[in-house]
Amino acid sequence: MTNFNWLLDGSIVGLYLLVTMVAGLMVRKYVGKVEHFLVAGREMDVYLGIASLAATEFGIVTCMYTAQNGYEKGFAGATPGILMALAMAGVGLTGFVIKPLRDSGVITIPELLDKRFGPRVRWAAGVVIVLGGLLNMGVFLRTGGQFLVLVAGLDVRYLEIMMTALLVGVSVYTILGGMLSVLVTDFLQFVVMSLGLILVTILILMNVGWEKLVTTVETSYGPGGFNPFVNPTMGWQYVLFNLMLNTAAVLTWQTIIARVLAAKDAKTGRKVYTRTSFFFVCRFLIPGIWGIAALATLGPVANTLEAMPRFLSTVVPAGLMGILIAAMLAADMSTDSSYMLTWCSVIYNDILAPFRKKPWSERKGLFWNRTIIALIGVFLLLYGLWYPLKGDLWTYLGVTGTIYLASISVLLIACCYWRRANSWGAVASIIVSAVIPVSYLVMEQLPSTAAQAKSIGPYYSGIATYLLSAAAMVIGSLLKPQGSSREGVA
């Protein structure tokens, strides 16, 4: 039984959807060029950047896996958020990688790699980024639909219809307004999402109470619920893998980097990073507390991913339920729109680049960008419907993200700071970092190798990917005869 009231909560959700769609569609008149469509004419300022970055990097899927982390690992489950905040603050303060990247004036990361490693590496990097990104995003829709169906108490049969409706709505304003619509809707979505997150957290802290949360974690997980190093499901390998993963994400995750590239200048991009960094602690800890509260209230459940929405459906009162669902829709829509636009920018700018003999007109460029976003939407719908998720969600996202995070972070750092880096090292790094995670995912799915995959585990596989990818860059670059590499960009 859920507290969702169709009249009161339905009106709040309807109003939010109406305002967002109108705002998203209103700015489409400012889109005259591809640069407006992909990077908002590079006119984004600090606070809009903070709102957009925070809204993009918090979707329903984020809320689900961070709550699952809280449910399964206690407070220690928030460790990746702390590591990501540290990485983001460090990069923002020093300008490491993001300064040369923004100063170069490129639209995507592979475009910068082209300047150092050549067009083939640019194309390969584009393919790897899109492959990793789309596989990663493939589970967003189903997870988002799962949350909404459970919280609103709808029949599970409506999950697919809800997924489709959500995606169509987001696609319409993204296709018409590109990055400008994304930024403006992200801003509205940030405000609505934050309001819902804060109010529900305060409600939970008041109703369940801090003492009960702590006692539940102590009883269920002992000291491991507070310290990741002594947690039997985490340990040093979990912390190290997440440190590598989050640092690489901060440096190269295209949806995060898109905010740096859309910023007015490198200084603005750095400020956006520094001032948003603490949000990444909230991003893990707030839903983590919801997950712990679900454990304290519901006890052990069969599907840990569904524990938090089931718990919220019974404790959040009517009125606040509408704000919560509007907040989660806001979170999901901002993430979906930004992700679709980002992967579109890479497909258009880097993968299709070799097929453009002459530069396309702005009109033709806009047409192709819009078509690519529509095709991404179709792919997400199909993939989201048939992929059966095994293991925990955060690990799946980590493994699929690693396909590109490992190699692209190595390539980008080498491109900016190592003069000996060249195309041989770049290609070797891309191959190594794609082969290991893809093999792991395949092994996990096949019954004959599933046990082996389990014994290796995602963390060792992930750490190996980052280390071997860096080693491949060094070895490959040193093997290529000197004098044939291009100029550095730093």
Next chain:
Amino acid sequence: MPQHWFWWALTGACVIWYSTITVYVAIKGAKDIKNMLARLDAQSLNEKEVEES
């Protein structure tokens, strides 16, 4: 001081920081959007003038 003070302090910091930044960004971000759209409008006017001349 409550037990597990680190997580207690971090949770408190999250609620306070997030509430504050939401209000601040809501005000400042709206101004950013207004200025961004004004700059894009001016750019497009300039480009039209150049095309016409």
